[in-house]
Amino acid sequence: MAEYRLQGLSCANCARELEEEIQKLNHGEDAKILFNSSKLIVSDQIPINKVEKILASDGAAIIKERGKEDDDHDHSHHHHGSGRKLLYLIGISAVLYAFAMIFEKSMPGWTPVLLYVAAAALSGYSIFIKGLKNLFRFKFNIDTLMTIALIGAFGIGEWKEGTLVAILFGINEYLEGLGMEKARKSMETLLDAAPKEAIVLAGGLEKVIPVADLKTDDIVLVKSGEKIPSDGVVVDGRSSVNEAAITGESMPVEKAAEEMVYGGSINNEGVLKVRITKAYEDSSLAKILHLVEEAQETKTPTEQFINKFAKYYTPLIMAIAAIVMVVPPFFGGDWGSWFYQGLAVLIVGCPCALIISSPIAIISGITRNARNGILIKGGVFLELLGHIDTVAFDKTGTLTKGEPHVEKMISYHEAEFLHMAGSIEKSSSHPLAKAVMKELEKHNFQLEEPADITTIPGQGVEATVNGKLYRLGNEASIHPDAIDEQVRADIDQLKNAGYTLVAVSDDTRVLGLFGIADEIRAESKEVVQQLYEAGVKKAVMLTGDHEKTATKVADAVGLTNFYANLLPDQKVEKINDLIHEGKTAMVGDGINDAPALAVADLGIAMGKGTDSAIETADIVLMQDHLGKLPGAIKIAKRVNSVIKLNISLALGLKLIALLLTIPGLLTLWIAILSDMGATVLVTLISLTILIDKTGSGVHSK
Structure with missing residues (x-):
């Protein structure tokens, strides 16, 4: 498959119709036009000249193949240039129109008419040409409606109003394009996180290469202020790194040798040497950007309904217009007056505002969440997130950090207890041993080297230190003679509190006890409270x-x-039970919880750029904590509210305009203003989603 950048796509509905035409070509069945990102995806075998001819029929064109140098710049330049050209033409049209109106009575003969026609042609010629082609092919869309209305207005001598229709529709088209371009640019700003070049070290020399040419095990040099080109491991150097491109969190993270770094992260200071572990196209950032780009093209149920509705809406409006033109004159109405009213109905029927009521809001919502480190894989999941009733959490690695730590320590012979615990555990890689050693870092003392260490299955370990045998492990590792009443009471207390017990003892005494637990994330309690505030009815x-x-x-x-x-299958059963009660989201680490994530209405994975998290869930919290989940739900609810408001405005203003036909008050300029007003309103309202005044969610260091 080949990808191309496009320019000149006039509307989402037109893009859909062009896609259907291209799909009729040989090898064109899998062709896609992605309106939101102005892209064409087609088979390499398709006759590209025929594709270009179809695109040209609607004023669209291929810029150049995606992936070549300066592609993004080229795209924005062309789109901006075409928009500016339209604005210039509208400006000239407005001047000609104003001049003709002011001096109409003092100008000879057909001069005012010629000025009106020239003004209409400058601002609406492309629509008129496309509309005529559609008319001959019996293809009825917005351009066809506007062309019929314009021909009809000029046919009955309404030069002034017909020209105003052309100018206002040109303004409408410009503003619609401007709104979509604003949403696209917000997405492109996000995609700019992708690094372009890398400095590779080979044979003691530095060589600058494109990131696409990077290979695994390449050693790259990342200087202060530069982007890390792909996922890798630090082999030399120490620095703080801004991982906002991956997690949305701008707080710097300290990195040293043997630590993982992500492509797109920015090295704040110092110099790092990084061994690349993934080619760029397999890196976390590349996957994120690819998914975000795809996400803006997925259709929500609301959008699918609107697209289906628009197919029947335009023919229905044409039928209503015909009835308005023909029926009243049979009952004594004036033919000219009702023909004029019918033309106005055609203009009211333009589905621009309705079709654009959802896409800009969806793109804005996905972009806003992506900036916050919330990767939403499609508009359908964003819409669903706003309807969630229940949030189910996995415990380990989600509400907790998934790392054991010493939460309680009881010493009976403190110096010997800590000394022996550290001496025995210092060389162990067991998670509980690491938790003990982390706690002992607070104490400064010299550790001994055990003479021998023996693992006792089901109990722990035995070690000889300074000629004496010590035991470290669970309750079963303690010699029965060493447990007195106080030790028994303390052991029972730790077990009843849900701690994992680690005891250090010899043959006659218990030296001390560690109560170890999975550390609860600092933000978990506040997140649960905020979820209820965000409208979630139940959290489990x-x-x-x-x-x-x-x-x-x-x-x-x-x-x-x-x-x-x-057990994992029992988690799935519980999720199924919760789904019967309402829309349910499952939040897990994306590794152990894959079945439950898949079964839930919405799977939300934790994971700082991990492959499993990105691939498993519908939504990924790229920060390794829950802090911004409530904010994401609020944004999703806002997107849903904005779409409902937009649809109400788009249809409401048109309904009001149509009702004006009953007393015969509908005029062409009222019709076009109702359509333009609705388009401008839904665009501006949708773009407000991008504004972040308060921030979202709990931030955790």
Whole structure:
């Protein structure tokens, strides 16, 4: 498949019709025109000259093949240039129109008429030509309606109003294009995060190459202020990195040797040498940008309904216009007057505002969330996010960090307890050992080297230190003679509180106890509160952990509904139960929760750019925390509200204009103003979604 940038796409409906024409060509069945991003995707085997001919019939054209140098710049330049040209022509038309109106009575013969026709031609010639072609092919769309209206107005001598129709429709077309271009530019600004070049180190020399030529295991040099070209691992250097392109969070993250970095991140200071682990097209950023680009083209149920409605809407309006023109004169009405009214009905019937009521709002919502590190894979998921009733959370790695840490420590012989725990655990890679060592970093003492360490299955380890045997492990590792009443009470207390127990003992004494738990994310409690404020009716936790641990976490984050001891298939069953009660989103880490994420109405994955998270879910929280989820839901609800308001305005203004035909008050300029007014209003209202006055969500360092 080949991709091309397009210019001159006049409207979403026209783009759909062009797509249908191209699909009729040989090898054209899979052709797609992506109106929101001005792209054409076709088979390499399709006769491109025939494609260009079809595009030209609607004033569109291929700029050049996507992927060549300066493509984005070229695209914006051409689009801006064509918009500016239209604005100049409208300006000249307006001057001619004003001149003809002011001096109409003092000018000889047909001079005013010629000025009106010239003004109409300058601002509406492209519409008129396309409309005539459509008329001969019996293809009825907005251009056809406007052409019939213009011919009819001039045919009955309404030169002044016919010209005004052409000028106002030209303004309408310009403003509609401007609104879509504004939404596109907001998306293009996001896509600009993609790095263009990389400095590769080879044989002691630096070589600048395009990121597309990067290979795995290449060593690249990233200087201060430069973008990291692709995902990789730091092999030398230390710096802070801005990962906003991946996570939406601009707080710098410290990076040193052996730490992972993401393509598109910006090196704030110092110099880093990075070993590339993924070619750019496989990097997290490339996948994100590709998904965001695709997301703006997916059709929501609302958009699909509007597109179907528009197919029947235009013929219906033409039928109504014909009735208005023909029926009243049979009952004594004036033919000329009702013909004029019928022309006005045709103009009212233009579906511009209705068709554009949704796309700009959807693009704005997806872009706004992407800036915040929320990757939404399509408009359908954005719309659904605004209708969510229930949010189900996995526990480990979602409400908690998924990393054990020492939450409680009880010492009976503190110095010896800490000394022996550190000496035994220092060389272990077990997660519980890491949690113990992290806690012991707070204490500064010299550790011993055990003479030998033996693993006891189901208990822990035994080690000889300074000639004495010590045990470290769970309750079963403690010698029965070492447990007195106080130790028993403390062990029971830790177990009842849901902690994992790690004890250090010898044959006669328990030196101390660690109570280890999965650390709860700092933002979890506030996020749950904000979800309720955002309109979510129910929040629940699903976990495979035992009841006591689940109760502890649920109480800490403010959840009254939770289910413990669940196997993966039981999580799926619970999600199915919740779906029967209302629209349900499942939030998990994108790895262990894939079945539940897939079954839920909406799968939301945690994951700082991980492949599994990006590929599994409908929505990805690119930051490794929940902080901005409530904000994403608010944005989605706002998008849904804006679309409803836009549809109401688009149809409401047209209905009011049509009702004016009953007393015979509808004029051509009222008709075009109602259509233009609706288009301008829905465009401006949709663009307000891009404005972020307060920020969204809880920020977590």
